[in-house]
Amino acid sequence: MDLRNLRYFLTVAEQGGFTAAAEQLHIAQPAVSMAIRKLEQQLDLPLFDRQGKQVRLTDEGEVLLRHARTILQAADDAEREMRELHTLERGEVRVGIPSMLGSYYFPPILMAFHHRYPGIRLEVVEAGTRKLQQMIHRGEIDMGVIVTDIPPEDLETQCFLHDQMMAILPADHPQAEADSMDYEAFFAEELVLFKEGYFHREVIDRISQEAGLPPRISFEANLIPLIKQIVSHGYGITTLLKMVVADDPSLVAIPFTQPVWLKLSLAWRKGHRLSRANQTFVDLVLEQAAPIERR
Structure with missing residues (x-):
């Protein structure tokens, strides 16, 4: 099965049409149509129901889409690993990090990684842990930070922080000195809480x-500076890791x-x-983690 034709098929399925797929792939629309016809002829199965400019996957197409x-x-993983097999002068790391850790824990690690390996492209995506898990499964990122009090069965995890x-x-709250x-x-x-899908909101809801x-x-709100401002002005209280307010009097x-411990993992x-x-x-993340944080 030709990988190029398969990639064209995936793009048509995701874009919902041949014209939109051609624009996404930066090729002529007839080339996309021809590739799909060849794939259907090879498999001897219809993959799309064509209704004007709109197309819909057949039942057979739905099965192929998963594969x-x-x-x-x-194929993408194999190509990338072959490029990086003998050197770290080139490569790519795509990591998803929730905003709290992205703002207050990871900056020194990200800067250290870039300093050591300037040729490696580092892409950081900010999102809640629930969305990051979905992005890992879809192949949109290579890894992400999630809460692993109950490790997911379908993911490999490595704990780096227990906080x-x-x-x-x-500071002027009646219980501030408790x-x-x-x-x-x-x-x-x-x-004042994060929106659903972020780990500290899920813990509070539970x-x-x-x-x-x-x-x-x-x-x-998902903006930490805004959350801190709202709380400091007395409009509510929140939950965060201690590192977030360590320098805010x-x-x-x-x-x-009843202590609430979080086990955070890549x-x-x-x-x-x-x-x-x-x-x-x-x-590098594990190297930077204090021993007590990885227990």
């Missing part, structure tokens, strides 16, 4: 459900009475051999 993604991803989630209060904060007191407050304490969400971090597709560049990035 096409796997085959093309494997405590803290209640974040303005040793800890219980769940009942926390959920009685107006809350605690709320288990404790039977509905959250009083006053603000939802207007905010205090208090542990929960994750990639199970059974997928990391390229040399990606493995080198994982090794």
